[in-house]
Amino acid sequence: MQFTITKELLYNLRERIAEGKDSAILQVIADAHPADIAELINELRDNEAVYLFRLLGSEIRAEVLPELDEDVQDNLLESLTSREIAEDLIENFESDDAADLLSGLSEQKQEEVISLLEDEEQASDIIDLMTYEEGTAGALMGKEIVAVNQNWSVAQAIREMRKQAEDLDNVYTIYVVDDKDVLLGTLSMKSLIFASTSMRTLIRDLFKKESVRTVDVHTPTEEVSNIMEKYNLVALPVVNESRTLLGRITIDDVVDVMKEEADKDYQLASGISEDVESSDNVWTLTRARLPWILIGMGGGLLSAQIIGVFDITEHPEMALFMPLIAATGGNVGVQSAALVVKALANQSAFDESLPRKLAKEFSVGLLNGTICSSIILLVSFLSPMHLSLGITASVALFSVILFAGFMGTWIPITLDRFGIDPALATGPFITTTNDIVGLIIYFSVGHWVMQSFV
C-alpha cells in the first residue's frame, strides 16, 4: 500500500496531537516516507510541528528536516538544543544538507554545534562546504564520494567502497583517483559486477580512462544544471584547479535548483516578489503582491501627469486609443524581455551580441509594427473618426512597438551586466515603463499630426 496524504489524515493527526496520544500519532504516519511526513509537518501549527518532530526517531528526523519549508525548519531548529542538532540531526545528515542547515543558524550556535560533532572529518567537511558562496557548485556539492585509488586491487577497492558507501542511498559513479586525489576517470558498478575479473586485478586496468566531465567549485549553479541536463548526468564531480576531486553534485539537488529558478522567473514575470504559494495566508500574499501593484500605480499617476500636461481637454478624442497604445507597448515589451531572460539563462555559445540582438528585435518590430499600424489605419478609414486621429494612432503604435521591443531587450541585458537578476525586468516593471513612454510617444505624435492637419 502506498501512503497517500489526504485532508482527513491531516485532521486525524491534529486531533491525536491535541490529545497527546503518542502511539496513535506514530501509527498514522507508520507507512509514510520522510518526504510525506515533511509535507504533513508543513501544514501543522508551530507547536504541533514541534510535538510531532520530537516523536520521530533521530534517523527519520534527519531525513524529514531538509525537506521542510524554510520557515517551518527555522521554527523547529529554535526548539532544539545545540546538542540535539549535532547528535540527532547533523550526524545523520549528508554533508551538503548539514552545511545548509548550519548556515541558517547564528554564528554562536554554529560554533557550538560544530564543537559537539564527534566525527572530526565530518566537522571539517561541513566547515569547508560553508566557505563556498551560495549559487556556486561548491555550495551545492556533497562530500560523500565513492572514490578508489588506481593502484588498489579490486578486493581492496570493494573493501574501501563498502566503508564509503555505508551511509549513502545511491551510489551513482565510482571515481578513480591517483595518490594525490586527482581525478583520473570513472568505474561503473556494472563493470565491477559484470567484468568477472579476478579480485587481484588492479583498478588501473579496469577503469575508463576517457576524460570525465567536471565543474570547478566556483561554477555557477545555473551552468551546473545546464551541463547535467545537456549530457543527461545523474552525478557531476567537482574539482579544484589541479583537478583534485573535492565532491559531487547529484541530480536531485539540481532538480531542486532548476525548479526554484523556474518558479522565481515565473513569479517575477507575474509581479510577485516573494516565494509564496496560493495556500499561504492572506497577509503573506498581500505583502508579496502589493509592491508590484504600487509600482504599477506609480506609473499610472505619472501617466495622469503626462495626460494633464498634453491637455486632454483640448483633444478629448485622443483618449480613445490610449488603452490600445498602452496594452500593445506592454505586451511587446514583456515578450522581448522574456526571450532575453530565457537566452541569458541558457547561455548558448551561439548567442548573438547585443547589437545583433537589437537589430533583430528591430526587424521583428518593423514586421509587427507594419502589420498592426496598417490594421489601425484601415479601421480608422472604415469608421467615422477623424483621419488625423487614425494617423496619430497608427504612427504612434508603430513607434511604440519598435521602442517597447528595444527596451524589453536592452534593459534585462544591462541588468545582467551589472550582476542584477534580469528577470526583474519582466512583468510589471517593463509594462509600467512602456505605458509611460508609450503615452509620451502617442501624445507627441498627436501634437505634431494635429498641428500639421489644422
Added chain:
Amino acid sequence: MQFTITKELLYNLRERIAEGKDSAILQVIADAHPADIAELINELRDNEAVYLFRLLGSEIRAEVLPELDEDVQDNLLESLTSREIAEDLIENFESDDAADLLSGLSEQKQEEVISLLEDEEQASDIIDLMTYEEGTAGALMGKEIVAVNQNWSVAQAIREMRKQAEDLDNVYTIYVVDDKDVLLGTLSMKSLIFASTSMRTLIRDLFKKESVRTVDVHTPTEEVSNIMEKYNLVALPVVNESRTLLGRITIDDVVDVMKEEADKDYQLASGISEDVESSDNVWTLTRARLPWILIGMGGGLLSAQIIGVFDITEHPEMALFMPLIAATGGNVGVQSAALVVKALANQSAFDESLPRKLAKEFSVGLLNGTICSSIILLVSFLSPMHLSLGITASVALFSVILFAGFMGTWIPITLDRFGIDPALATGPFITTTNDIVGLIIYFSVGHWVMQSFV
C-alpha cells in the same frame, strides 16, 4: 581536455563541410560528446546538417538524433531511407527514443521501418510504447529494465543482468519480480557487490521487500515529475493494474519534461505562443509573437468603443486615470492567475476548494484595494483636481482590484476543469480582459459619481 563549443569552431566546421574535407570535419568533432555534436548540427543549414550527419558512425548518430531540435530532426529523417532509419538509428536507440522518433513519421513509413527491424522483441516493445497517449507515464517510459526473478540464484541473476544491461548507460535499480513479472521489490547494485554473499544465495533472501513506489501507465507526466522530485528518485517503475512491471522512467527524461513545462508556462505568461528562442529567425519570432499582440490590439479597439460610448468629450478629465485603472487591473489579474497556475501544477492534497480560494483572493483584494484606493483619494485631495474625479478613481480602483483578482482566480481554474491548459489565462489574455472590464467599471462609477455630485 573538455570539448568547448565556440563560434570559431562552428565557422571552421562550416568551411570544411563546404570544401568536403571529410577527415578534417571528423577531426574537428573528434572529442565532442554526442550532445555537443547535436548542438552544432542545430546551428547548421539543412544541407550542411545532412552532410555532417551522414559522416557520423551509426552508434553516434543514434545518440545525436534524440538530442536535436525537432525541426532539424525532421529534416534529417526526410533525407534517410526506411532501411537507414531502422538499421542505423532505431536498432541503436533505447525504446522510448525509438517510439518518439517513429511517432513523428508518416504511418506508411512507420510500418516500413518496423517491418525492417531485425529484433522482434524491440519491434513489439516500440509498437507497445506508441499506443500510450502523449503526456502519460506510458509514453515517457522505456522498456529497458534490469529485472531478476526472486527464485534465481545470485549467479543466475548476474548472468541474466549482464545480457539485460548490455546496451544501458546507467543501471539505476534492479527490480525483483515473480514468475508473472509482478514487481515485488528492489535490489541495489550496492547490496550485490558488498553483501559478500555466496553465488548460490537466492535473490528472494537478498532483496528489500518494502513497497516500491510505482506509477500507473496512465499517470500524467506532471504527476510523475512531482513524485520523482518529492522522493528524490532517479528511476520510477511503471506498472499496470496487476502490478506487472512494464517499464521505467529515468530522471533525465523527467528533467526534460520539467524544463519544457516551465518554459511553456513562462512563454504563455509572456505572450509567446510557440516554443521559440531569441536565436530563431525574424519570421519565426514574429509569428510566435503577433497573435498575442493582435489579441491585445483587439482589446484596445474594444476599449476605444467603450470610451466612445461613455462619451469622453463630455468629461475629458476622466482620461487622466484610465492608465492607472488598466495597469492595476492587469497587474492584479496576472498575479492571481500565476498563483493559481502554480498551485494547479503542484497539486497538493491541501489545496483549497474554489470557493475558499475565491474567498481568500477577496480578502487579499480587500487589503490591497483599501491601501491603493486610499492613496488615490489622498493624492486627489492634495492636487487641484475635482473631488468627484478623485472619488471616481478611488472607488473604481477598489472595484477593479477585487474584480481582477476574481477573474484571475476563476478563469484558470475553469479552463483546467475543461481540460484546457490554465497557463493560457496568464499574460496578455488576462490583462486584455481586465483592461476592458476595468474601463467599463471606471466609466460606470464615473457616470454615477458625476450625476450624484452635479
